[in-house]
Amino acid sequence: xxxxxxxxxxxxxxxxxxxxxxxxxxxxxxxxxxxxxxxxxxxxxxxxxxxxxxxxxxxxxxxxxxxxxxxxxxxxxxxxxxxxxxxxxxxxxxxxxxxxxxxxxxxxxxxxxxxxxxxxxxxxxxxxxxxxxxxxxxxxxxxxxxxxxxxxxxxxxxxxxxxxxxxxxxxxxxxxxxxxxxxxxxxxxxxxxxxxxxxxxxxxxxxxxxxxxxxxxxxxxxxxxxxxxxxxxxxxxxxxxxxxxxxxxxxxxxxxxxxxxxxxxxxxxxxxxxxxxxxxxxxxxxxxxxxxxxxxxxxxxxxxxxxxxxxxxxxxxxxxxxxxxxxxxxxxxxxxxxxxxxxxxxxxxxxxxxxxxxxxxxxxxxxxxxxxxxxxxxxxxxxxxxxxxxxxxxxxxxxxxxxxxxxxxxxxxxxxxxxxxxxxxxxxxxxxxxxxxxxxxxxxxxxxxxxxxxxxxxxxxxxxxxxxxxxxxxxxxxxxxxxxxxxxxxxxxxxxxxxxxxxxxxxxxxxxxxxxxxxxxxxxxxxxxxxxxxxxxxxxxxxxxxxxxxxxxxxxxxxxxxxxxxxxxxxxxxxxxxxxxxxxxxxxxxxxxxxxxxxxxxxxxxxxxxxxxxxxxxxxxxxxxxxxxxxxxxxxxxxxxxxxxxxxxxxxxxxxxxxxxxxxxxxxxxxxxxxxxxxxxxxxxxxxxxxxxxxxxxxxxxxxxxxxxxxxxxxxxxxxxxxxxxxxxxxxxxxxxxxxxxxxxxxxxxxxxxxxxxxxxxxxxxxxxxxxxxxxxxxxxxxxxxxxxxxxxxxxxxxxxxxxxxxxxxxxxxxxxxxxxxxxxxxxxxxxxxxxxxxxxx
Amino acid sequence: xxxxxxxxxxxxxxxxxxxxxxxxxxxxxxxxxxxxxxxxxxxxxxxxxxxxxxxxxxxxxxxxxxxxxxxxxxxxxxxxxxxxxxxxxxxxxxxxx
Numbered sequence: 001x002x003x004x005x006x007x008x009x010x011x012x013x014x015x016x017x018x019x020x021x022x023x024x025x026x027x028x029x030x031x032x033x034x035x036x037x038x039x040x041x042x043x044x045x046x047x048x049x050x051x052x053x054x055x056x057x058x059x060x061x062x063x064x065x066x067x068x069x070x071x072x073x074x075x076x077x078x079x080x081x082x083x084x085x086x087x088x089x090x091x092x093x094x095x096x097x098x099x100x101x102x103x104x105x106x107x108x109x110x111x112x113x114x115x116x117x118x119x120x121x122x123x124x125x126x127x128x129x130x131x132x133x134x135x136x137x138x139x140x141x142x143x144x145x146x147x148x149x150x151x152x153x154x155x156x157x158x159x160x161x162x163x164x165x166x167x168x169x170x171x172x173x174x175x176x177x178x179x180x181x182x183x184x185x186x187x188x189x190x191x192x193x194x195x196x197x198x199x200x201x202x203x204x205x206x207x208x209x210x211x212x213x214x215x216x217x218x219x220x221x222x223x224x225x226x227x228x229x230x231x232x233x234x235x236x237x238x239x240x241x242x243x244x245x246x247x248x249x250x251x252x253x254x255x256x257x258x259x260x261x262x263x264x265x266x267x268x269x270x271x272x273x274x275x276x277x278x279x280x281x282x283x284x285x286x287x288x289x290x291x292x293x294x295x296x297x298x299x300x301x302x303x304x305x306x307x308x309x310x311x312x313x314x315x316x317x318x319x320x321x322x323x324x325x326x327x328x329x330x331x332x333x334x335x336x337x338x339x340x341x342x343x344x345x346x347x348x349x350x351x352x353x354x355x356x357x358x359x360x361x362x363x364x365x366x367x368x369x370x371x372x373x374x375x376x377x378x379x380x381x382x383x384x385x386x387x388x389x390x391x392x393x394x395x396x397x398x399x400x401x402x403x404x405x406x407x408x409x410x411x412x413x414x415x416x417x418x419x420x421x422x423x424x425x426x427x428x429x430x431x432x433x434x435x436x437x438x439x440x441x442x443x444x445x446x447x448x449x450x451x452x453x454x455x456x457x458x459x460x461x462x463x464x465x466x467x468x469x470x471x472x473x474x475x476x477x478x479x480x481x482x483x484x485x486x487x488x489x490x491x492x493x494x495x496x497x498x499x500x501x502x503x504x505x506x507x508x509x510x511x512x513x514x515x516x517x518x519x520x521x522x523x524x525x526x527x528x529x530x531x532x533x534x535x536x537x538x539x540x541x542x543x544x545x546x547x548x549x550x551x552x553x554x555x556x557x558x559x560x561x562x563x564x565x566x567x568x569x570x571x572x573x574x575x576x577x578x579x580x581x582x583x584x585x586x587x588x589x590x591x592x593x594x595x596x597x598x599x600x601x602x603x604x605x606x607x608x609x610x611x612x613x614x615x616x617x618x619x620x621x622x623x624x625x626x627x628x629x630x631x632x633x634x635x636x637x638x639x640x641x642x643x644x645x646x647x648x649x650x651x652x653x654x655x656x657x658x659x660x661x662x663x664x665x666x667x668x669x670x671x672x673x674x675x676x677x678x679x680x681x682x683x684x685x686x687x688x689x690x691x692x693x694x695x696x697x698x699x700x701x702x703x704x705x706x707x708x709x710x711x712x713x714x715x716x717x718x719x720x721x722x723x724x725x726x727x728x729x730x731x732x733x734x735x736x737x738x739x740x741x742x743x744x745x746x747x748x749x750x751x752x753x754x755x756x757x758x759x760x761x762x763x764x765x766x767x768x769x770x771x772x773x774x775x776x777x778x779x780x781x782x783x784x785x786x787x788x789x790x791x792x793x794x795x796x797x798x799x800x801x802x803x804x805x806x807x808x809x810x811x812x813x814x815x816x817x818x819x820x821x822x823x824x825x826x827x828x829x830x831x832x833x834x835x836x837x838x839x840x841x842x
Numbered sequence: 843x844x845x846x847x848x849x850x851x852x853x854x855x856x857x858x859x860x861x862x863x864x865x866x867x868x869x870x871x872x873x874x875x876x877x878x879x880x881x882x883x884x885x886x887x888x889x890x891x892x893x894x895x896x897x898x899x900x901x902x903x904x905x906x907x908x909x910x911x912x913x914x915x916x917x918x919x920x921x922x923x924x925x926x927x928x929x930x931x932x933x934x935x936x937x938x939x
């Protein structure tokens with residue numbers, strides 16, 4: 001369409017030759033003004049054929065000049081020279097331009113350039129002459145010796161030429177003294193000035209690169225020495241920029257720069273080949289490149305490093321080394337690639353654990369490793385890898401199920417000690433893990449060899465103290481504490497642990513109705529609490545002990561303790577926690593003491609309360625429900641107070657740790673009023689509100705969460721992004737079953753259908769059953785017409801009364817069976833067979 | 843991470859002492875105030891290879907793929923800086939790139 005229009009408009013336009021001279025002249029001038037130099041040239045030529053007017057000659061000269069410059073910009077140097085030459089032929093109306101001579105020099109037509117230069121020397125402006133002289137100087141140094149013969153002897157190009165040439169020769173031959181001497185002769189206003197700066201920069205290149213760069217900065221970008229300047233600058237490029245900058249540089253510049261950087265020609269050739277693979281070569285291409293040059297790189301290096309290129313595309317990529325001409329991967333190497341892939345994909349942790357275990361089995365079977373050998377250490381490291389990466393044993397309490405993931409990880413870590421027993425941190429990690437689960441037998445089993453190996457290690461002794469305390473062996477614990485204090489007299493930890501242990505034991509004795517024994521424990525606690533850090537706690541426990549025998553004295557002691565604690569919310573909370581620990585509810589205790597319900601804490605009191613809660617949780621204890629109930633109302637009221645963003649966040653995090661969801665929700669909601677959609681509070685509010693049942697969330701709340709996710713992403717708040725995704729992702733998955741309330745899993749079957757419909761809704765249940773849209777429509781119709789009971793019966797019949805037929809809910813037995821199978825140490829099974837290795841890649 | 847053996851200029855058979863010596867020599871050549879990036883690379887390489895345990899862990903668990911730069915360094919290491927010859931100067935002074 002547009003082509004047609006253009007053709008039509010071209011036909012309608014009158015031919016320039018048919019125009020009268022005035023119209024043609026104005027058309028020529030318009031073309032000149034608009035930069036349409038070809039038209040301007042044609043029009044002025046037509047005009048000059050009619051009448052040789054001086055102004056038209058000038059116009060033509062301008063048009064030639066403009067066209068020449070355009071062509072130079074396009075890199076059409078020869079065509080540009082033709083324009084300059086046409087212009088030059090116009091005679092006096094077109095005085096010589098510097099660019100015409102410069103172009104001749106660029107094209108290597110030195111003799112012609114010199115002729116024009118000599119002609120124009122008297123007419124060109126001084127700056128144009130200086131620039132041309134600099135270009136002639138660069139040209140002379142490039143080997144055009146006739147320049148000196150054809151220029152006037154007093155021309156600075158000639159006068160300083162010899163010294164500049166000497167400097168170049170001296171630099172190339174490595175004679176720095178001669179170079180200095182030659183450069184000293186060349187004055188600042190010489191046409192060789194830029195060259196001098198570059199030679200000086202070259203002298204500083206290796207030792208003082210900053211100074212070299214400063215010298216190069218004095219050379220203007222349009223200098224005649226610019227190509228040399230760029231090459232030297234490239235040689236100074238930082239390592240991490242070098243590859244991309246080399247890719248942009250021309251061949252000659254690159255070779256010059258790389259020679260300066262000490263790249264031998266073979267390396268440069270290899271770089272050229274590598275560059276052809278692209279900026280980010282695909283792993284397979286890179287692997288082939290490595291194998292092509294394995295003669296230089298070394299077989300071992302290529303195999304070892306090349307294996308890292310197989311990770312993402314395994315198992316298909318396992319064949320690449322063989323295809324590239326290398327040896328096929330061994331079984332262990334294949335398994336290693338599989339384990340790397342599993343770890344990188346962060347998928348099923350069981351699968352990752354199995355991969356590392358399998359690799360350990362291969363390493364075990366290939367050699368029988370001598371203790372302390374590299375192979376033994378390799379096996380130990382592989383066995384510890386899963387725990388090291390997941391940090392599972394650092395915080396997990398041992399699961400009661402023997403086939404749980406943490407159990408499997410702990411088993412592997414403990415096995416690793418057979419190969420590498422010289423690892424105290426591994427012993428300590430395992431002991432702490434078992435102590436968290438009160439597994440004293442297992443802890444002692446590990447402690448014994450650790451104590452035998454490192455009898456004077458305070459960390460091992462502390463673990464021994466903890467084990468003794470956990471077992472109620474306080475004498476033994478005191479013995480370990482003394483050993484620790486003998487090694488480290490200012491060790492506070494040992495004392496504090498003992499005080500806490502005696503206090504815990506005192507509480508236990510109160511529960512056992514043995515106040516006499518409780519007092520003994522309190523005395524022992526007092527003996528170790530030299531600085532009185534636990535004075536208040538001891539007073540409260542003592543008050544509770546006395547309360548058992550002398551209600552009045554006990555109550556008085558506890559009231560006094562409350563006064564010392566400021567009679568505020570925090571003080572009451574501390575007493576309440578101690579009361580709960582001896583089996584008394586705070587409500588009953590405070591009633592006995594005649595103390596009113598706690599007031600809503602002020603800002604300071606709340607901060608102190610949160611600190612107390614954190615300390616309580618850090619000791620491994622939980623918030624007793626009776627304490628939570630008693631203090632909840634007062635604490636919730638504190639959410640109305642003024643807090644900073646960080647204080648609100650800290651409050652929410654602490655309450656989350658306590659599983660104290662009502663006040664947590666209140667604090668999060670209060671914060672959301674001030675910071676609308678703040679991701680961290682949106683997440684706290686949602687989690688506190690739905691308490692592990694996100695599928696019950698209203699659409700409004702889910703949308704609010706989605707907005708918070710967007711905001712978290714914008715703010716780069718990755719922790720909130722992660723947390724919000726964890727909540728939102730299950731809600732997005734159409735067939736993901738919601739977790740069932742404890743005990744309900746056992747009841748899955750047709751009988752559980754009404755409960756499931758109530759729990760997740762009919763729509764979701766039908767989705768989970770994977771029914772077609774039509775089927776779902778029909779079932780809903782059944783419900784509408786015949787009622788819920790009929791629908792339940794129909795669904796029951798459809799799933800055939802088999803609990804496992806409800807596919808999204810695998811039976812717990814089945815799941816456990818699967819894990820047992822995966823966790824099995826089946827060293828002798830056929831899983832080691834080569835083909836079975838590929839099973840690592842689902 | 844780049845191959846720490848190449849960064850330190852040691853072989854796979856290097857001992858703890860060799861590695862420490864290579865690190866110290868590298869730091870002497872590229873102190874942090876002069877070349878912080880190189881120093882950081884040296885430090886990371888040293889951390890990765892300091893003990894036998896570290897070296898085996900690197901061999902077993904480092905999954906960073908080799909780069910072309912590493913391959914170049916391994917195949918033909920850079921030598922001391924060279925001076926280009928007159929012909930290379932001439933080409934650039936003629937305006938060739």
